[in-house]
Amino acid sequence: MRTRAIGSLLTAALLLAGAMSAMAADQASTPDPKIKVGDTAPDFTLRDQSGKEVKLSDFHGKKNVVLAFYVFAFTGG
């Protein structure tokens, strides 16, 4: 009886440890962005919603740029 109680306690502890390491792994899978404050923003040319090409470096010397990455269209934020 006693061994069984210890056994289930051990199982619970193992499960908890497993869940915790899974959570840690999930956090590790979203490390900090590569490009940080102080870096030069890598240039790109991408198409906007009307099919027009937009080049980041076209704004150099003219405008600040807010570059807002978002997850999916049709979602909040």
Added chain:
Amino acid sequence: MKAYQDQLKTLEGTDTQVLGVSMDSPFANKAWAQQIGVTFPLLSDMGGDISKEYGVYNPSYKAARRVTYLIDKDGKVVEMQKDRDAIDPTEVVTSCQRRRMKG
């Protein structure tokens, strides 16, 4: 993105261009922009090359992560906000106004 649209006039008044970026197609972005009334460019990074280059690609969603950069006129990153913090544009707007005053 709607929050940025609401602040667009203020941001444009500080010489700031707003660009949204995601891994959606231009067609999805067009429909979405019309639906929520976004008039600034929503850029399509299909395949995620740019998201990966910036290090904001999230492999578990196979999509870009919510990260906002403020890039100055010299092309340098002067501010970065991640995830939940990146949704509210207030800080970016304040920062642009401050930079504007510095001239």
